[in-house]
Amino acid sequence: MTxxxxxxxxxxxxxxxxxxxxxxxxxxxSTGTFVRVERESDDVRARFAAQVESLEELPLTGASAxxxxxxxxxxxxxxxxxxxxxxxxxxxxxxxxxAAVAGNLFELKELxxxxxxxxxxxxxxxVRYAGPQFGVAGTRALVGRPSGAMIGTIIKPxxxxxxEDLAEVVGELxxxxxxxxxxxxxQGNNPYTPLEARVKAVMPVLERYADRTGRKPMYAFNxxxxxxxxxxNHDLVVSHGGTCVMACINMVGLAGLEFLRTHAEVPxxxxxxxxxxxxxxxxxxxxxxxWQQLARLSGADHLHTNGISNKFYETDAEVLDxxxxxxxxxxxxxxxxPVLSSGQWAGLxxxxxxxxxxxxxxxxxxxxxxxxxxxxxxxxxxxxDAWASAERGEPVDAAYASSPALxxxxxxxxxxRV
Amino acid sequence: MTxxxxxxxxxxxxxxxxxxxxxxxxxxxSTGTFVRVERESDDVRARFAAQVESLEELPLTGASAxxxxxxxxxxxxxxxxxxxxxxxxxxxxxxxxxAAVAGNLFELKELxxxxxxxxxxxxxxxVRYAGPQFGVAGTRALVGRPSGAMIGTIIKPxxxxxxEDLAEVVGELxxxxxxxxxxxxxQGNNPYTPLEARVKAVMPVLERYADRTGRKPMYAFNxxxxxxxxxxNHDLVVSHGGTCVMACINMVGLAGLEFLRTHAEVPxxxxxxxxxxxxxxxxxxxxxxxWQQLARLSGADHLHTNGISNKFYETDAEVLDxxxxxxxxxxxxxxxxPVLSSGQWAGLxxxxxxxxxxxxxxxxxxxxxxxxxxxxxxxxxxxxDAWASAERGEPVDAAYASSPALxxxxxxxxxxRV
Numbered sequence: 001m002t003x004x005x006x007x008x009x010x011x012x013x014x015x016x017x018x019x020x021x022x023x024x025x026x027x028x029x030s031t032g033t034f035v036r037v038e039r040e041s042d043d044v045r046a047r048f049a050a051q052v053e054s055l056e057e058l059p060l061t062g063a064s065a066x067x068x069x070x071x072x073x074x075x076x077x078x079x080x081x082x083x084x085x086x087x088x089x090x091x092x093x094x095x096x097x098x099a100a101v102a103g104n105l106f107e108l109k110e111l112x113x114x115x116x117x118x119x120x121x122x123x124x125x126x127v128r129y130a131g132p133q134f135g136v137a138g139t140r141a142l143v144g145r146p147s148g149a150m151i152g153t154i155i156k157p158x159x160x161x162x163x164e165d166l167a168e169v170v171g172e173l174x175x176x177x178x179x180x181x182x183x184x185x186x187q188g189n190n191p192y193t194p195l196e197a198r199v200k201a202v203m204p205v206l207e208r209y210a211d212r213t214g215r216k217p218m219y220a221f222n223x224x225x226x227x228x229x230x231x232x233n234h235d236l237v238v239s240h241g242g243t244c245v246m247a248c249i250n251m252v253g254l255a256g257l258e259f260l261r262t263h264a265e266v267p268x269x270x271x272x273x274x275x276x277x278x279x280x281x282x283x284x285x286x287x288x289x290x291w292q293q294l295a296r297l298s299g300a301d302h303l304h305t306n307g308i309s310n311k312f313y314e315t316d317a318e319v320l321d322x323x324x325x326x327x328x329x330x331x332x333x334x335x336x337x338p339v340l341s342s343g344q345w346a347g348l349x350x351x352x353x354x355x356x357x358x359x360x361x362x363x364x365x366x367x368x369x370x371x372x373x374x375x376x377x378x379x380x381x382x383x384x385d386a387w388a389s390a391e392r393g394e395p396v397d398a399a400y401a402s403s404p405a406l407x408x409x410x411x412x413x414x415x416x417r418v
Numbered sequence: 419m420t421x422x423x424x425x426x427x428x429x430x431x432x433x434x435x436x437x438x439x440x441x442x443x444x445x446x447x448s449t450g451t452f453v454r455v456e457r458e459s460d461d462v463r464a465r466f467a468a469q470v471e472s473l474e475e476l477p478l479t480g481a482s483a484x485x486x487x488x489x490x491x492x493x494x495x496x497x498x499x500x501x502x503x504x505x506x507x508x509x510x511x512x513x514x515x516x517a518a519v520a521g522n523l524f525e526l527k528e529l530x531x532x533x534x535x536x537x538x539x540x541x542x543x544x545v546r547y548a549g550p551q552f553g554v555a556g557t558r559a560l561v562g563r564p565s566g567a568m569i570g571t572i573i574k575p576x577x578x579x580x581x582e583d584l585a586e587v588v589g590e591l592x593x594x595x596x597x598x599x600x601x602x603x604x605q606g607n608n609p610y611t612p613l614e615a616r617v618k619a620v621m622p623v624l625e626r627y628a629d630r631t632g633r634k635p636m637y638a639f640n641x642x643x644x645x646x647x648x649x650x651n652h653d654l655v656v657s658h659g660g661t662c663v664m665a666c667i668n669m670v671g672l673a674g675l676e677f678l679r680t681h682a683e684v685p686x687x688x689x690x691x692x693x694x695x696x697x698x699x700x701x702x703x704x705x706x707x708x709w710q711q712l713a714r715l716s717g718a719d720h721l722h723t724n725g726i727s728n729k730f731y732e733t734d735a736e737v738l739d740x741x742x743x744x745x746x747x748x749x750x751x752x753x754x755x756p757v758l759s760s761g762q763w764a765g766l767x768x769x770x771x772x773x774x775x776x777x778x779x780x781x782x783x784x785x786x787x788x789x790x791x792x793x794x795x796x797x798x799x800x801x802x803d804a805w806a807s808a809e810r811g812e813p814v815d816a817a818y819a820s821s822p823a824l825x826x827x828x829x830x831x832x833x834x835r836v
Contacts, residue, residue, distance in 0.1 A: 030604065031575045047610075048578040064482040067700050068731025088609050089577055095642050095669035096606030099691050103603055103666070106694030107730035157449045159507055160466040185521055186448065188514030191506050192465075224513050227645060227677035248521070251513035253671020259645035273517050276524030277696050277703045282485050285695045285702075312525035313486025 004087040004122040008101040013078045013113035015071025022081050024110055026050035029100050048089055053082040063282050065112035076112055092124035095255055113283040119290050123331055129297040131333030134267040136360045139337055142243045143179040144215040149359040149387040152180030154366040159187050163201035170202050174209040174217050176377035183222035185248050185273045203240040220246035220269035230260050238265050250274035254298050261299025270300030289325045296336050307340030308352055320355050337362050344368055346409045347416035349386035350396045359391050373408050381405035422505040422540040425471055426519040431496045431531035433489025440499050442528055444468035447518050466507055471500040481700050483530035494530055510542035513673055531701040537708045541749055547715040549751030552685040554778045557755055560661045561597040562633040567777040567805040570598030572784040577605050581619035588620050592627040592635050594795035601640035603666050603691045621658040638664035638687035648678050656683050668692035672716050679717025688718030707743045714754050725758030726770055738773050755780050762786055764827045765834035767804035768814045777809050791830050799823035
């Protein structure tokens, strides 16, 4: 037994008095049922009940109430609620933690909005969960890039590239000096280019390049599949000299990621596909800021955050908050590499660097590299030029003047962001 | 290579022309990137592109657009979209299927609403995934209840009951003739009453009862935990004579459930805690109707659907649709038992039976049994009386007249629903 606790932060909206809604939520997620039952002593309530730590009213946003919400709409109010759960209610088990802080509560009809937006976890979780094995330093060491932004790309088209074409693309990217290449999240283990065929096509190319140059770009093979296949998939990659495996975290589950971590000998590239289903709404779900803690504890060495000016729904402010969240120290764990992707190209380097102030990043450019007017090599050069310039503190104009690859990129992808 | 395909049905809302939005979604989830790239041949597009199968405009609901939505609000329209994905894009792998039909698409800023609401899967999935091992018939055989609704309850208080008190409650419930008892989803493996202590407290009571009566009520021990612990947790239950394990599906992940299934020797009770995070909104996420197919393929013998008049957000119509969904045959799999819970008591039996027309159900009553004015035994009797009466086709009045336990239940829980 310990006095340690977890604090979960929620955004709620309700027509109940706010304090009453907070109690309903706390009760449902700790000791409650819809009638008080035999043997539910005051002692049990005192020991196990979640406690309201703070409750701060927020302005309404005007967003629609969740379906099934009860109560007078005119009485609705929004608040930030922090609940303290005794750790002993679940112990330092991530799946059992989730049942308490993110279980049935989303279904409470008293709540017109209910989002888990942050977590404060006690050290016991870092005792039980090892977290990232490689992180920033381990990834830098493996790719041979001790400083500067790590530049990567995604194999496109997402699916359908024959193994021999894949090998050719990878060879070109290696020659262009890329640090990192990844499978698309849609490229799993399809019969046209199964994982084994990809590994056997890609790794000889990278090994030959490494023999010649001493530097082996990291290829993140998407090994996402049933839990029972993850170990074999991982071993296939490693046995051919691969230095990274990619898992779609929401497809194998956070628990599946953690399972993979216990077996992994190379960094785990954590893809966040499907996160929008829980993270996008303002009214329901789980924020990236809360979720990324679980992914890091579960062992993600790299974690997708999106990048600024991306093609998805998030504002730059949200993306920057996600990057900051991943870079916030967590219980002494090895630091996870934020992965910037979606619509990324060289012209975003200065604006990104100005906002995040670090190059401990993996910046992925798909179309921005493959679609560069002068080909992938020029695409990589444009990214590297721009990031180096940004890190040197130069204005955008200087980079533009000194990098032909950046200028050509801008012809295709639009003006460089300041 | 096969010509088999998956059809995914979505609800979308967008300011783009509907047909254009459908293409964006199909492209993003199969071959697309934001610029057309080298080697993305027409042949690749033709082979791998998702195809619009049907597109049907729906009335707008008035719900707020998702955050980050672009486009003229006045141009917004809502539609039901069916997309056909070639099975070969991912193969019959549930995690890789999800990346295609439920991946990055939730983040598309062109979509003001995006929900995956149904799936049509080809037989290949049932070749790879065994589905439920016990289902309705296997559960009935294990609990010794060949016909009629199976009546169960949840241990309350959710957490905090000492092992000796738990044993006492279980003994009372067994004597009362209950078929099924489950841990609360909040009761995982906490240090106060860890799984092992619960197993060792409960099973001797049930074994003694079984020795005397020949009938062993099923106790669903919540074994939810890290993937690496599921097998040992399961084995602990089975080695003490337990006949059911419960997993919170969203906490171990669908992939974790499937992993457990490959090892399980007893029915898996599938709890849906956290489903509201993806299922509740009208604007984003995954419907129960789509999700339950994945849970059944992954091996859930029992699956929570809620019940009518429940304390959560769903309307009776939604609950009944969920029950119908679980009872709809799926690729020849053994049928999963729908689990009705939340606010359930004897007075809901007639209305439920009238709507669902079957007793192949597990009906859980927590407060409605533990909180019965005459105690748990009377609570069980009230449930059994009411369901038997409903199945006999009697009107509610007849049940009320013939069952003192039902009459006493109604005094506490309100009028019987007709």
